[in-house]
Amino acid sequence: MTQPAFVAPGVVTAFCPKPTSHTGVVVMVAAKGDGVVVLDSGMAEPMPDALGPALELLGATTADVRAVLSTHGHRDHTGGSRALRDASGALTYFSADDEGLAGFAPDVPVTDGDVISSGDLRFEVVTTPGHTAGSVCFYEPTLKLLVAGDGVQGVGSARKLPVYYESGTRYRASLRKLLALEIDTLVVGHPLAWRGANTHVFTGAQCHELLEDSFAAAEAIRAAVAAVGPHPTPHRAALAVLATSPIFDHFDPGDPVEEDTEATLDSELRDLAGTAVR
Template sequence: MSGLFVPIDGSGTASATNVLAPNASPMTLDGTNTWVIGQGETVLIVDPGPDDEHHLRRLVELLGERRVATILLTHGHPDHSGGAATFAAMVSAPVRALDPNHRLGSEGLGDGDVVTTSDLELRVIGTPGHSADSLCFWLPADAALLTGDTILGRGTTVIAPDGDLADYLRSLDKLRAMAELAEARTLLPGHGPMLPDPIGKLDEYLAHRRKRLDQIREAIRAGAKDVPEIVEMVYADVDRSLWPAAEMSVAAQLNYLKNL
């Protein structure tokens, strides 16, 4: 999750605009990307972000006279969903998510669903792995894929305690095949800058995971006995502030190797 700072507030595509939340950290990079989808009378909001009053009020102001049809969550981690209930009350809109605990309203959200506004549609893709409830969204109008934390704008994502590496690898394969078939042009991540080469980035992610698994196997052969020792050997080139996150990923990788 390292790299040079790239300002992305206000960036996007013809139909998607980023509003960057002020919650920068080693885990969230420059902050959470809240995506406004659509340019018509009604829009969709993907990931309102943390429950930060300034961010949510700024988002309302930027919408102007446009109405929010639905608030969508890529997953339920608080840096993406924490502000959903507050924002829903501000704009009188439902919240749809895979996890029922994060919904406000009667409708769920899952793989294959299509969500529309006055001028476009989003197609829902189930992508468990980073978390059990992770979703991505395909925006056909711009050939763009909104990836939440499944793919980041810089660095690589963590397999959280509520995630699973086997699921994650299947999700990456699924997105790779879909990006090629649909001729995807852009990835719009939940953190970090837009990515202009979807297939290249997905290939990079898959190669990275294979490399890490090989490194963990080698660390075990070299005598590493537990997760902290593996992290110390495999992630020696990573800033120590990210080692707690690395421990989560190593635990997920050990579980994956155990079940092969």
């Protein structure tokens, strides 16, 4: 799990440690075109050294990095960006909508349909708000490779209500948008607990199946919140409902309710309230 590996020709994944998280790592991607494109830069602390073994596998060094793309502004995905920029002169690319989360502005703000090219590689920006307002995925059409960050969360990670988003409505709409793409390889931002495995790379038919399961998981959360209705402890009550849902059979409702989980449930409550007054 800690060794970098190829996921497509010229494209490797690497892991940046994130000791405080339940998944323990953030997935970084490095792709070699004309120079190197890094997609998600991990935590600030171990960078740019944490990327070294991945670059070595590509026959490159930090000085070859030309572009640092981030799927969203959370600091486990943007934390290393400025160190990489300083070490290489690379430009940083992400949505200006996530500037506040990142704590700095991108050199190049990106929006839907933008393309970042490097040699034969073309990374197309697909806006996928929901996890955060500025979440995007990067799609390489020749490789049919989708780098999704936290825009695709499956049924979550082991022993945690999995999915974290600022808006369930937007997250589900974004998953529908991704389902229209032809995808051979899908890389997510943290290892996911899915079908008895714990992995960050999905291939072939798994890609669309993971997207469908991600949608079903978010829909189950929405339905659980709707079923609970007004309640003195709505978070705990919704989690108890969810624990009976087959899609969350890895989830233990006895675990402490984390802040992320509460935020996800609150987003559904807000969306439901919005629906009620319309």
